[in-house]
Amino acid sequence: MNTLKRITVSGLLSLMALFLFTVGSTAHAAAQYYTTNPGIIKTKHSLVLYKDAAKTHQAAKVSAGHFAKITKVVKQDGKAPVLKTNTGKYVTANKAFVQKTRGYQNPKKYYQVQYHQIKPYGKVGYTVKRHYEGIKTWYIMRKMGTYAGYDKYNQATYNAVKNFQRRHHLKVTGNVNEKTWLKMGFSKKAWTGIDSYIAPLKAHAWNGRSAHIEAMIHQAYRYMGNPYLVGSSSSPKYGTDCSGLVMQALYAGGINPLPTSSIHHAYPGNEWNSRNLWAAKKLRHVAYSHRQRGDLVFYYQPGTHVIWHVAIYLGKNRVIESWPPRIMVQPIRNGQRSDIAGIARPFN
Template sequence: MKKHKFKVARLMMVAALLAMIGLNAGLSAQASSSYYTVNPGIIKTKKRVVYYKDADKRVKDKTVAANHYAKITKVVTATGKAPVLKTNTGRYVTASKAFVTKTAGYQNPKRYYQVQYHQIKPHGQVGYTVKRGFEGIKTWYIMRKMGTFGGYDKYNQATYNAVKNFQRRHHLKVTGNVNEQTWLKMGFSKTAWTAIDSYVAPLGAQAWEGRSAHIEAMIHQAYRYLGNPYLVGSSSSPKYGTDCSGLVIQGLYAGGINPLPVSAIHHAYPGNEWNSRNLWASKKFKHVAYSQRQRGDLVFYYQPGTHTIWHVAIYLGRNRVIESWPPRIMVQPIKNGQRSNVAGIARVFH
């Protein structure tokens, strides 16, 4: 009798063990399909989720809304528990695919300018020869050297004539244009000849950071020019001044936006004085109502009378913009006595 009871008990234990194995196998199968079990790299939240300070999810850190991005360093799977994701900030979040999804990173919809995550390269000839009609930093240097700068850095006839005389005096080929040889003879450096052209603002936001980080990267770059002089056709390093669209171009670069065919190099070329108009005309920005303006949007202004676009600024919120307007780069009210005719608002980041 005792032997029989022992055999029954053993059979029951085996059955329970088999059931447990089957249950665990089912849970594992469920986990592999419903949870990330290998590092997804970058995730975006699909709905509100809680971040925790520990992998056991006992200590809450913060709650984030949908469309929040995070970089994942590893998947943590404890025995008998659902997997969790460890972020590069040391916080933990659920690995459930119902709450988070794998992504290549923050990005605009395809119809708009795409956010770049490799350093944007200069577009145009680095080390271009400066001729009549050119503007920008090189022209500014040349005009001051030739004594023809009167506050407007456009390579005019007086500068052309002065350069020809300079070339004759120094036994250079007399063209009236400034190539690298003439530039060096004027006492400027070989480094500056290419560095002025090639400057592109470094990227200020990562793929695993969201919309707000990209907006702040753009605005932070613009603030680096604060107080510098207004210089037409200029869009280079924060060592120098810019004009209105030149400031915006470098801000866009920092946020990861390459607004081709508009470029920092071509901004100094004849015919590119009004890149604010080209940016306004671009279909790769979303135009929104003035009442819907948000921090990081571009504000475009038209000239009274002609109603043509003549200015662009970056909206900071609270009815303030950062802009380049004579005489310098500054923070101003969105409307003032100098320019108050707003043509519209263009959204950069979505």
Template sequence: MFHKSVIGAASLALAAACGLSLITTPAAAKSDYYTTNPQIIRTKKTVVYYKNAARTQKAQTIKADHYAKISKVVTPKGKAPVLKTNTGKYVTANKAFVAKTAGYQNPKRYYQVNYHQIKPYGKVGYTVKRNYEGIKTWKIMRRLGTANGYNKYNQATYNAVKAFQRKHGLKVTGNVNEKTWVKLGFSKSSFKSIDSYVAPLGAHAWNGRSAHIEAMIKQAYKYKGNPYLVGSSSKPSYGTDCSGLVMQALYAGGINPAPISAIHHAYPGNEWNSRNLWASKKFKHVAYRNRQRGDLVFYYQPGTRTIWHVALYLGHNRVIESWPPRIMVQPIKNGQRSDVAGIARVFN
């Protein structure tokens, strides 16, 4: 076994390049290592994860720009400090290879990733009026027998509500407030819970880009098979329309595109939030040939330059989307919509 005094500079350099340490006195290079818990780290270079603090049992090789939550710093006797991750693996504490960070984040010019639950944007418990859409409208029309396959609060629904209010001694407005909602037989709590639903965050600050993409896709799949419902963006127990599905997927990934919101999506004219998402400067637009899993695919209405649809790209030329009659997985192009306007990248 060689004494450290006869180890050449080249050997030391080789060891350092692998995130290893041949020093026997850690204090000699203490400033090069994290000695207090950095909480979250990002790998700056390729590193090795180990099964033990002594780093004799290799677990896996991790590439640059990987994020990890650190549970504690461990300094084995006679060796350099290592970081124990929340998964029980160990990685070098060498600052040349890992960096303390607040967590995964988009560049500042794009939508920032939230790590606290996103709150509803808009009035929770809004009164439903003419030309409103969404889940509450859908439920009202079905209850009053005015459903016509398109859940828009039309004149027939307005007249039916007025007749219902007269019959039950309510103020006759033709609009459905909480009192009328409850009298229609719906629960009081649902008047607000339908509006207030925001998909829970599906990724943490110590997860990287791929985890955030998977959080979006996982949320979208919760709606699969549910009906296409215009202006709708609420719980997975209901249907959505195309942008309503995408908004809940964005929420799950930690992206809040306010003032575009799930609540406002039911307001008159907001069924075309696909256009507002497309127009946002806070997404990075990339060439179609560079599309990646987790990107948003926007479509033109045939024969026009008008955005009329958005879907979530799954890779392998497949998307998950809400398109009549239901939420489903489809080819990126098909006989119903094939004129792709462009690709927006959510996570960069």
């Protein structure tokens, strides 16, 4: 009787041990996989994306550091879970190969990549005064007949505006406020729209570095052929100057290079925002020999160490830039500007 009891107890203990081992092993295995949607993942190693959840048909191979947005976790009986991406491809849910992340981002000491539409910085609907530049000034000077290829609110424009205000019984200031702007025949929509334009974000948190660079370059190409206009940084239906083009391109990639802004770019003295961008500590400077597509190329004024131009590097020793008379693609060095100060990298 005692022998039978000992055997029964021994058997129960063995079964309990087996059960606990099985449960523990299953829990440990489950802990190795994402079982709830991680949102965005980044690959730790190079791996395969599949066309199907059963992972029988390969779609593509991706390298370490690839980002993906996950729409759901797919669980199948007897099989390890997999993650479905927003592109319809499938990837392992194994935490040894993929990790949850907030998305692509620069190191903290550099400009942070934004994932909400960047807002205008400055007064939308600003009054245009002497020495202002930009698109509003360009419109006003053409209306007053004082534009001769350089959109800077000069004394002749100031005098012409005063005469216009007298003729139309407006307060005579020589400055163009909204009331004077409307009397000139321009729209209320343009009064604020020119100021407030910020290039829409064209890259997401689940896109990697390359996608942000391409978003920046794509925005710059939207201005191709438009005229060089000093102090201008607005919609692609207008021209820009060199730093104005770069700012809107950066906005499209998710970089807000404050305190440099598209609105303040029209204010007196801000036509040289290329200098402010060059001096920005939140842009990483790299050696010229290490230049890559998407880097910013800065130039010295000939014979000086004064920054006077910036362009976007496209690769193969070409840049896209705004240089008189228009926005265009050019060699990185040419007869007009070849004294390169250095290279800054917005996306790291």
